[in-house]
Amino acid sequence: MKNKLLVFILILIGAVAGFFILSFHSKSSADNYPVPFSHYVHTTVHKIKCVNCHRGVETRELAGIPNIDYCSMCHSTLINSKSEREKIIYQLVKENKPIQWKVYYQVPDYVFFSHRRHVKLGKLECTDCHVDMTKQDSPDLKGFSQIIMPLCFNCHQRKNITTDCGDCHH
Ligand code: HEC
Ligand code: HEC
Ligand code: HEC
Ligand code: HEC
Ligand code: HEC
Structure with a gap:
């Protein structure tokens, strides 16, 4: 009985926290970013693989989001000196300034989810759960919708x- 009550309370807390996370998300905008990161430029034009930047997808629960030390691998020199957008990241790398990325995709703490399980063992595509990132031109994800229980549940059932x-x- 006690256990059931505890689970219920935990779920309730999760739901409330989820509400605040969602409302927080909807308030921020791309204008807050110091740099206009583009998945389109990196993955579609320059063919950099998802796993190169999201290093946990095949081995861990979290995919992980790369930060300035990782960007510095390529942007400590100017690749294209005519690109104004690239100058911004070049400058940030020089100053070694961490970037506060907004995280869109999140499940509450009471949910167990592992990327390794789904990407490596289940052999699923990123687009089974995420919007097509190869078309995104800014960190403000177009067409974003949060991953909710029916998505998980229906696929598992199928x-x-x-x-x-x-x-x-948990
Ligand atoms: C493996 C190499 C590599 C890594 C790592 C990398 N980039 Fe790039 N990035 C490129 C290449 C190649 C271009 C295209 C250069 C050009 O023509 O302007 C580019 C272009 C850019 C541009 C200019 C895009 C535009 O719209 O013109 C920005 C901004 C940028 N990168 C940000 C980042 C950030 C932020 C990170 C770290 C999270 C990062 N990059 C990591 C290779 C990389
Ligand atoms: C079966 C569904 C599913 C698949 C397939 C999937 N993801 Fe995710 N992804 C999620 C969920 C759920 C979250 C939220 C995780 C959390 O809050 O713990 C997430 C979060 C993320 C995040 C942000 C938080 C983090 O660091 O984990 C990134 C980045 C990400 N996924 C990248 C990818 C990439 C790249 C692929 C393909 C190689 C991929 N995902 C495949 C469900 C999926
Ligand atoms: C050059 C590095 C780089 C590559 C390559 C890359 N990403 Fe990302 N990814 C990032 C950065 C930086 C962010 C945070 C800023 C943003 O959302 O644009 C991010 C964010 C994400 C997110 C959103 C996480 C969240 O919850 O906000 C997903 C999903 C994601 N990437 C999936 C992918 C997929 C799928 C691929 C391959 C098709 C890929 N990424 C390739 C650097 C990269
Ligand atoms: C395949 C994975 C999966 C299974 C199986 C699953 N859930 Fe969930 N559940 C989730 C995820 C992910 C969330 C968080 C996202 C959301 O709120 O939809 C969640 C959220 C919930 C919530 C909170 C909803 C809210 O609005 O805050 C409740 C209650 C819940 N699940 C009950 C259950 C019950 C009861 C079962 C068994 C019949 C179950 N779940 C089975 C993945 C699952
Ligand atoms: C598109 C299909 C798909 C979606 C969506 C999906 N899963 Fe799965 N899930 C799988 C597959 C396939 C496996 C089995 C992977 C393997 O071979 O181990 C799996 C395995 C799991 C397992 C391990 C099950 C066990 O037997 O121990 C958990 C836990 C899990 N998923 C949770 C989730 C949660 C939570 C979500 C939503 C956030 C989710 N899944 C969304 C397909 C999916």
Whole structure:
């Protein structure tokens, strides 16, 4: 009985926290970014692989988001001296200034989710759960919608993977 109550309270806290995270997200905008990072430029034009920057996708729970030390691998010199946008990242790298990326995709703490499980073992595509990032030209994700339980649940049902509450919920 006590356990059930605890789970209920945890879920309630998660829901409330989720609400604040969502409302916080909807208030911020790309204008807050010091640099106009473009997935389109890096993945579609320059063919850099997702896993190069999101190094956890095949080995860990979190994909991870690269920061300024990683950008410096390529941007400590000017690749294209005519690009005004590239000068900004070049300058940030020189100052070694960390960038506060907004994280859109988040499940509450009471949910267990692992990228390794889905990307490496399940062999799923990023687009099974995320918008097509190869077309995004700024950190303000177009067409974004949060990953909610029915997405997880329906795919599991289709593929005959567990739908036990306790396998996804702590
Ligand atoms: C593996 C190499 C590599 C890494 C790592 C990398 N970039 Fe780039 N980046 C490029 C290349 C190549 C270009 C295209 C250069 C050009 O023509 O302007 C580019 C272009 C850019 C531009 C200019 C884009 C435009 O719209 O013209 C920005 C801004 C930028 N990168 C930001 C970042 C940030 C932020 C990071 C770290 C999160 C990063 N890059 C990591 C290779 C890299
Ligand atoms: C089965 C669904 C699913 C697939 C497939 C998937 N993701 Fe995710 N992704 C999620 C969920 C759920 C979250 C939120 C995780 C959390 O809050 O713990 C997330 C969060 C992220 C984040 C931000 C937070 C972080 O560091 O983990 C990045 C970046 C990301 N995913 C990249 C990728 C890439 C790249 C791929 C493909 C190689 C991919 N994802 C495939 C479901 C998925
Ligand atoms: C050059 C590095 C780089 C490459 C390559 C790259 N990403 Fe990212 N990714 C980032 C950075 C930086 C952010 C945070 C800023 C943003 O959202 O644009 C990010 C954010 C994301 C997010 C949003 C995370 C969130 O919750 O806000 C997803 C999903 C994602 N990337 C998926 C992908 C996929 C899928 C690919 C391959 C098609 C890919 N990325 C390739 C650097 C990269
Ligand atoms: C597009 C299909 C798809 C989506 C969406 C999806 N999953 Fe899965 N999930 C899988 C597959 C396939 C596996 C089995 C991977 C393997 O081979 O181990 C799996 C395995 C799991 C496991 C391990 C199950 C076990 O037997 O222990 C958990 C936990 C899990 N998923 C949670 C989630 C959560 C939470 C979400 C939503 C945030 C989610 N999944 C979304 C396809 C999906
Ligand atoms: C395949 C993974 C998965 C399974 C199985 C699953 N859930 Fe969830 N559940 C999630 C994810 C992800 C969230 C967080 C996103 C959301 O709120 O939709 C969630 C959220 C919830 C919430 C909070 C909803 C809200 O509005 O805040 C409740 C309650 C819940 N689940 C109950 C259950 C019950 C009961 C079962 C068993 C019948 C179950 N879940 C099975 C993935 C799963």
